[in-house]
Amino acid sequence: MNYDDLKKALSKLPLGEVKYFDSIGSTNTEALAWATTDTKDLSLVIADEQTAGRGRLDRKWFTPPGTALAFSLIVHPTAEESSYLTRIVGLAALAIVDALQARSLIAQIKWPNDVLLNGRKVAGILVESVWSGEEVDYVVIGIGINVLKGAVPPADLLQFPATSLEESLGPAMEREEILRDILAGIIALRPHLGTDSFIASWEKVLAFRGEQVQIEEANGSFTVGKLLGLEPDGSLRLSDEQSNSITVRFGDVHLRPHR
Ligand code: ATP
Ligand code: BTN
Numbered sequence: 001m002n003y004d005d006l007k008k009a010l011s012k013l014p015l016g017e018v019k020y021f022d023s024i025g026s027t028n029t030e031a032l033a034w035a036t037t038d039t040k041d042l043s044l045v046i047a048d049e050q051t052a053g054r055g056r057l058d059r060k061w062f063t064p065p066g067t068a069l070a071f072s073l074i075v076h077p078t079a080e081e082s083s084y085l086t087r088i089v090g091l092a093a094l095a096i097v098d099a100l101q102a103r104s105l106i107a108q109i110k111w112p113n114d115v116l117l118n119g120r121k122v123a124g125i126l127v128e129s130v131w132s133g134e135e136v137d138y139v140v141i142g143i144g145i146n147v148l149k150g151a152v153p154p155a156d157l158l159q160f161p162a163t164s165l166e167e168s169l170g171p172a173m174e175r176e177e178i179l180r181d182i183l184a185g186i187i188a189l190r191p192h193l194g195t196d197s198f199i200a201s202w203e204k205v206l207a208f209r210g211e212q213v214q215i216e217e218a219n220g221s222f223t224v225g226k227l228l229g230l231e232p233d234g235s236l237r238l239s240d241e242q243s244n245s246i247t248v249r250f251g252d253v254h255l256r257p258h259r
Contacts, residue, residue: 001048001066001175009176013183016040016074023065025052028126028142031072035130035138039074042187046071046179053144055124056113057252061144067151067164069175072142073186082136084193085129086234086250089113090202091193092125092141095185097205099178105168108207110160111236112250116207120163122146143182147175159254203229208257213238218252 003020010018017040024030024047031045050070053061063070077085093109100107100117108116115123126142146152146164148171153162165173192198203209208227215223215238225238225246236248236255 001046005174006046006176006179009174009180010044010183013180013187014042015183016043018044018046021045021047023047023049023051026050026054026142027070027072028054028128028140031074031140031142032128032130035074035140039138041074041076043074044071044183045074050144054142055126061124061126062151062153062157063144064150067146067148069143069145069147069179071179072140073183075139075141077136077139081190081193085136085139087193087198087202088139088141089125089127089250090198090230090234091186091189092127092143092182094189094198094202094205095182096123096125096143096145098185099181100165102181103165103169103178105165107205109202109205110207111230111255112234112253114160117163117165117168119207120161121158122163122165141186145178147173147178160256199230199232199234202234206230208255212258214256214258215248216254216256223248224258 006020027045027047047070049065050063053063053070055061089112093115096115097107105117110116113125114121123145127139129139130137148166149164152164211227213227223246225240228237228239231237231247238246240246
């Protein structure tokens with residue numbers, strides 16, 4: 001990635017500071033450390049390659065050089081935004097879906113933190129926050145996107161099938177422009193974080209909506225139900241065969257279609 005092209009692409013956005021790395025362990029780890037030093041709101045860490053990219057619960061996220069987008073946006077939430085922290089993963093996911101839609105791609109959100117294209121994972125989101133007592137000091141929104149085919153890990157390393165934008169769009173894509181559109185989307189959606197229409201937009205693009213899904217928890221337990229939508233806090237709403245409502249909260253849960 002060329003730093004001058006990156007700066008040019010981002011020049012019209014109201015970002016804080018931007019740090020670019022050819023290679024880094026994890027942009028989220030860097031952003032978490034940076035955010036403690038009075039960093040401005042909307043500061044950005046971006047890397048061409050990650051050698052220790054992280055998914056949820058320290059699962060690995062692969063970011064080979066020259067193939068992907070890997071970045072972390074530091075947000076200093078307002079008092080109002082602090083009461084909607086569990087919606088921030090939805091904010092990022094919606095901004096990704098919108099940026100892909102602008103390229104005529106219909107993407108869906110595999111709750112809670114993945115974006116699918118043609119039923120395969122094309123992007124993942126890792127939101128981490130740092131608290132001081134009861135207050136959230138800052139939130140780091142980490143986003144990884146498989147842009148070129150080379151970003152997609154070998155199938156035997158995956159729990160869920162993956163794809164890249166290249167598989168749908170061909171190789172002629174500017175990573176910087178996709179990045180710009182996602183950041184612009186996050187910035188534009190941010191004032192709507194606390195609204196009902198925000199939840200409605202998030203629900204509308206959920207993968208498997210109206211279908212039978214299964215939720216596997218870390219303890220090995222399975223819940224099967226029809227995916228109905230979201231609770232106001234972004235938890236997932238299912239109904240079981242007796243039409244009892246089930247709420248699935250954020251945590252170490254894996255969502256799959258039920259076959
Ligand atoms: P799933 O629902 O796929 O089981 P998860 O949402 O619980 O996954 P996450 O922590 O969100 O898991 O994502 C990490 C997982 O994503 C890794 O365990 C790996 O299987 C997969 N993965 C890693 N790198 C990539 C990538 N570049 N593209 C797609 N998938 C990836
Ligand atoms: C997931 O699907 O579990 C989330 C993957 C998030 C990956 C991104 S890449 C940029 C940022 N830095 C990281 O180490 N992780 C996130």
